[in-house]
Amino acid sequence: MDTPKNAAWVVRKIIGSRKKVIQLQNIQGDLHKMLGQMQLHGKFQIKKAYCLLLPQLPRVPWKTIVLHKQIHPRFKFNLWLAAQKRLSTFDRLQKIGIQVPMECVFCDRGVETFDYLFFACSINRGLWGKLLQWLGHYETIGTWKEEIHWICNMAHGTNGAASITCSVFGMMVYCIWQERNSIRFQPGQYNATRVYRGISLHMHIKGRHKAKWQPILSTLNCFA
Incomplete structure (x- = not known):
């Protein structure tokens, strides 16, 4: 009928x-x-x-990090777009006829594509590397594909260290994109120290009521 x-x-x-x-x-x-x-x-x-x-579709590999319960919803949406490489970088804007400068706003050395922004750009690679050192992870920073694979494996953990690392990653991706928009479309200026301290402060405030986080955050009370 x-x-x-x-x-x-x-x-x-x-x-x-x-x-x-x-x-x-x-x-x-x-x-x-x-x-x-x-x-x-x-x-x-x-x-x-x-x-x-429901249609039977293959599971996406980034499900664990995008649906991680310790990442703030505001950061999750941005991370969801990033996981699919849907952020409006220069190459995507150019495809729909929007003309913007092609140089990376952070280092001014390469063309702003998604893979360059995360993490071929030395500035953003340095940000993620410093955050990892702060958290006690001494890893070599790879491509976005390698980093998202690493953080998705981390998201399977239920301990406090894994949750904090995932939360930091989600906020870091959000901050990079927020800073990028501020510099490109407004008279903004990148301040790495402000971003570092902002992420650190957010983790400490969020962890005040999380029993699993408190012992770890007590050792992360300094930020270089």
């Missing part, structure tokens, strides 16, 4: 789901068997039906 145009959105969704079930029947064969998969202990479960109707 056709979906009535004046029907409520819930009714339209139900009718649309019916069409999907019929399509699945044509593909998978037995409708009764499919309906059985939507039951639990003989009772129909909306959750099971919803999951069955």
Whole structure:
């Protein structure tokens, strides 16, 4: 049956789901068997039906860091865009006809692409490297792909050190993009010390009520 145009959105969704079930029947064969998969202990479960109707897509590798519960929602959205390389860097702006200077606003040495901003640029690589040293991680800074892979593995940890590191990474990505916009579109000037101290202060304030964070933050009371 056709979906009535004046029907409520819930009714339209139900009718649309019916069409999907019929399509699945044509593909998978037995409708009764499919309906059985939507039951639990003989009772129909909306959750099971919803999951069955969802398209089966491969999991993205950056899920653990983007959904990390210790990263502030304001930072999460920016990190979600960054994980997909959707931030509006010079090369992306140029594709849609927006003309901006192509040089990196931090080092003024290379073309501002996403991979250059994270972390081919010596200024941003230095920021992340100094934050890692502050946290006690003496790692060689690689490409964005390598760093996101490393931090996603870190996000699987449940201890305080892992949570703080993930939270710092999320805020660091946000700060880099915020500073970039400030310099490019406003009369701003990059101040590395201000960014370092801002991230450090945020971690200490956030960790005041987190028992797992407090022993670690007590050793991070100095910031060079």
